[in-house]
Amino acid sequence: MIEEKYRQRAQEITKELSLDEKVRLCTGNTYWSTYPLERVGLKECVMSDGPHGVRKVKEKDHLGQSVNEKATGFPVSAAMGATWNKELLYQAGKVLGEECQRIGVDLLLGPAVNMKRSVLGGRNFEYISEDPVLAGKLAAEMVRGLQSTGTGACMKHFACNNSESQRMTLNVEVDERTLHEIYLKVFEIIVKEAQPLAVMGAYNKVNGAYACENEELLTQILRKNWGFDGIVISDWLAVEDCVKAVKAGLNVEMPSNPLVYEKLKNAVADGKLPEEILNQRVTETLGVWLKLQAQRNPVSFSWEDHEETARQMAVQSMVLLKNENQLLPFNTEKISSIAVIGDFAVHPRTQGGGSSKVEAEKRENILEALKKKAPATIRFTYAQGYDEAGETNEAWIREAVEAAGTCDKVVVFAGLPDSYESEGYDRQSMKMPQGHLRLIEAVAKVRKDTLVVLSNGSPIEMPFADQVDGILETWLLGQMTPDAIADVILDLEQPSGRLPETFPRSLADDPAAFNFKPDEGRLIYGERMMIGYRYFEKRGIEPAYPFGYGLTYTEFEYSDLETEQCEKEWKVSFRIKNIGEHSGYEVPQLYLANLQKTRLHPEKELKCFEKIYLEPGEEKAVIFTLKQEDFQCYSSKMKQWITEEGKYEILIGSSSREIRLKKQISVIAEQKIIPELKWCSTLEEWMEHPDGKILAREMLSRYQGFGMGIKTFGELSHFVQRIMLEMPMPRLIIASNGSFTENDLQTMFERLEN
Numbered sequence: 001m002i003e004e005k006y007r008q009r010a011q012e013i014t015k016e017l018s019l020d021e022k023v024r025l026c027t028g029n030t031y032w033s034t035y036p037l038e039r040v041g042l043k044e045c046v047m048s049d050g051p052h053g054v055r056k057v058k059e060k061d062h063l064g065q066s067v068n069e070k071a072t073g074f075p076v077s078a079a080m081g082a083t084w085n086k087e088l089l090y091q092a093g094k095v096l097g098e099e100c101q102r103i104g105v106d107l108l109l110g111p112a113v114n115m116k117r118s119v120l121g122g123r124n125f126e127y128i129s130e131d132p133v134l135a136g137k138l139a140a141e142m143v144r145g146l147q148s149t150g151t152g153a154c155m156k157h158f159a160c161n162n163s164e165s166q167r168m169t170l171n172v173e174v175d176e177r178t179l180h181e182i183y184l185k186v187f188e189i190i191v192k193e194a195q196p197l198a199v200m201g202a203y204n205k206v207n208g209a210y211a212c213e214n215e216e217l218l219t220q221i222l223r224k225n226w227g228f229d230g231i232v233i234s235d236w237l238a239v240e241d242c243v244k245a246v247k248a249g250l251n252v253e254m255p256s257n258p259l260v261y262e263k264l265k266n267a268v269a270d271g272k273l274p275e276e277i278l279n280q281r282v283t284e285t286l287g288v289w290l291k292l293q294a295q296r297n298p299v300s301f302s303w304e305d306h307e308e309t310a311r312q313m314a315v316q317s318m319v320l321l322k323n324e325n326q327l328l329p330f331n332t333e334k335i336s337s338i339a340v341i342g343d344f345a346v347h348p349r350t351q352g353g354g355s356s357k358v359e360a361e362k363r364e365n366i367l368e369a370l371k372k373k374a375p376a377t378i379r380f381t382y383a384q385g386y387d388e389a390g391e392t393n394e395a396w397i398r399e400a401v402e403a404a405g406t407c408d409k410v411v412v413f414a415g416l417p418d419s420y421e422s423e424g425y426d427r428q429s430m431k432m433p434q435g436h437l438r439l440i441e442a443v444a445k446v447r448k449d450t451l452v453v454l455s456n457g458s459p460i461e462m463p464f465a466d467q468v469d470g471i472l473e474t475w476l477l478g479q480m481t482p483d484a485i486a487d488v489i490l491d492l493e494q495p496s497g498r499l500p501e502t503f504p505r506s507l508a509d510d511p512a513a514f515n516f517k518p519d520e521g522r523l524i525y526g527e528r529m530m531i532g533y534r535y536f537e538k539r540g541i542e543p544a545y546p547f548g549y550g551l552t553y554t555e556f557e558y559s560d561l562e563t564e565q566c567e568k569e570w571k572v573s574f575r576i577k578n579i580g581e582h583s584g585y586e587v588p589q590l591y592l593a594n595l596q597k598t599r600l601h602p603e604k605e606l607k608c609f610e611k612i613y614l615e616p617g618e619e620k621a622v623i624f625t626l627k628q629e630d631f632q633c634y635s636s637k638m639k640q641w642i643t644e645e646g647k648y649e650i651l652i653g654s655s656s657r658e659i660r661l662k663k664q665i666s667v668i669a670e671q672k673i674i675p676e677l678k679w680c681s682t683l684e685e686w687m688e689h690p691d692g693k694i695l696a697r698e699m700l701s702r703y704q705g706f707g708m709g710i711k712t713f714g715e716l717s718h719f720v721q722r723i724m725l726e727m728p729m730p731r732l733i734i735a736s737n738g739s740f741t742e743n744d745l746q747t748m749f750e751r752l753e754n
């Protein structure tokens with residue numbers, strides 16, 4: 001939020017700026033910083049990537065291929081999403097903010113929150129979830145943590161940047177309801193709950209206009225509807241027409257583009273760009289830069305503390321997908337040997353490719369961390385298994401099988417090599433490298449009690465799922481990968497993550513894989529709101545592992561679901577008890593099902609969640625609040641959010657598929673939605689109108705068409721009733737044998753008016 005003192009000062013400065021100075025503020029001054037105006041006390045503002053760590057480059061190479069200033073390397077956003085832990089996301093934001101302040105970064109280019117429309121998204125590792133509520137609420141916490149240090153957050157990429165292929169030119173065609181309920185909702189939650197100081201416009205077009213030049217997105221929705229008072233910067237080289245962009249609501253074209261100066265000045269000179277719009281953009285921009293420079297506040301911090309936050313994030317993000325025969329936790333007092341198989345144990349995969357990649361201090365690898373942390377009584381045998389590209393050979397497989405045959409426990413590290421997923425290109429499949437699969441299969445043949453530890457930024461097919469007892473999803477865990485994974489394997493920590501995205505059985509089940517490449521430059525979101533679990537539930541397809549799923553070492557009992565309406569809100573309370581022998585984290589999830597049949601609705605949608613820790617035998621009460629907007633859906637016809645009156649079902653789940661408690665409630669709409677009747681409204685629309693239906697019934701009593709002369713409407717066949725109801729009234733006039741005229745219809749409108 002921009003305080004009045006900055007806005008006032010910004011307005012004063014704008015008044016005294018020359019046109020030359022104004023246009024300089026509309027683009028970067030360098031690749032990462034803005035134009036300083038010393039004479040008015042404005043310093044340059046510095047920006048840096050990214051969502052997983054501060055990548056302030058040291059050299060001139062900007063695309064993330066060079067060394068950056070010292071920074072803590074966090075797990076990727078997908079892993080952050082898997083923690084379901086709001087407090088941890090706040091802490092991560094705070095750590096990132098402190099590190100920004102230390103090296104003079106005013107604006108961090110993150111969090112990255114685009115929805116995962118298909119598992120094929122090359123950049124899915126960098127995004128939090130397939131669900132806008134999970135992503136929005138977690139990202140809002142990160143923004144709050146970030147901005148608590150004086151550093152600005154720049155949520156990205158606004159909007160519909162859900163794939164990488166042809167990202168700088170493709171046109172996303174998405175219907176308004178889907179846009180608002182899914183692709184914008186995540187940004188709306190963050191703006192309303194955390195007020196980020198900046199938004200990054202995406203590369204792609206949305207419904208015909210580039211996101212960075214899209215007035216509907218940048219002015220109408222972002223600023224007027226949501227009350228956003230920060231600035232919009234473009235993604236790097238995302239602006240095609242800077243005049244259109246400034247008019248639409250873009251503040252700063254990044255990186256530096258001197259061509260902007262003349263174009264904007266000429267546009268002002270020939271009236272194409274009213275100077276008051278330019279002034280408005282400049283004042284908005286100055287407000288943010290003045291606030292950021294006033295808030296500069298480098299505080300001292302301990303790198304160990306920061307790394308501990310990253311380690312906790314890593315530990316809490318791991319999702320135990322399978323744990324048969326109590327394979328985990330390992331009892332390290334009873335183990336004398338562990339086979340560690342797979343090159344990832346020695347060359348761990350810790351990040352995804354592209355601009356989010358941050359170089360953090362490297363220390364030991366996973367094998368070394370295991371040896372460092374394990375009791376001295378445990379002997380480790382390592383077998384490489386495959387090379388960096390994921391290729392294997394008979395010798396490596398033989399060596400791995402031998403190692404597996406001689407050890408108490410067997411752990412195979414596998415997943416996706418770097419080249420399989422990155423910014424800049426999408427995935428072609430969900431498959432792991434053949435070498436990884438062959439290795440797992442060979443080892444599992446001799447040891448079904450194998451634990452497979454996966455490193456991947458997005459869902460993969462697991463043909464081995466039935467061949468092994470244990471599967472631990474560890475995503476890409478950043479700098480603390482070795483510590484965190486060793487901690488869980490050696491039972492120094494327990495896995496507590498839940499899936500922030502659905503793992504399909506195969507690519508064939510994915511909602512949008514078949515329609516993920518732009519077709520002649522167009523990407524049509526035909527699946528509508530049905531992405532992720534919404535799709536699998538609507539289609540009745542069983543995923544390999546569902547949204548919200550994750551095992552623990554214990555069990556939880558849910559009871560006493562109560563609901564209470566408090567004016568426009570609903571309080572939902574219930575109890576959870578740890579009825580197992582082991583402590584553990586549970587993530588109760590509240591889903592809401594809109595049971596009205598008048599419109600298309602997902603089977604249910606996530607509205608609230610919490611992560612709670614319970615000792616064996618401990619019980620806690622959980623209270624969720626459903627607000628008015630939680631019941632709303634978007635009406636494209638009325639261009640507004642509406643509440644449909646009627647029955648809803650509240651479902652409390654330990655995952656989207658394991659519903660533990662549920663209860664139906666009735667909701668009264670705060671305002672009756674009475675669609676306006678128009679000349680071409682159908683008979684059905686008249687019959688659904690509280691006053692119109694009386695007039696329509698009168699009309700039907702005199703109607704002579706469709707055999708009505710001898711029957712009443714109720715006596716007609718269902719077929720005839722349906723075609724009459726769906727017919728626009730002027731067509732009924734034609735078919736009425738003169739018994740229903742345009743004057744009659746006109747009279748109906750006049751009477752309706754009165």
Ligand code: GLC
Binds near residue numbers: 109235236
């Ligand atoms: C990239 C990314 C964006 C990043 C920016 C600066 O192309 O899309 O996320 O912040 O450029 O590196």
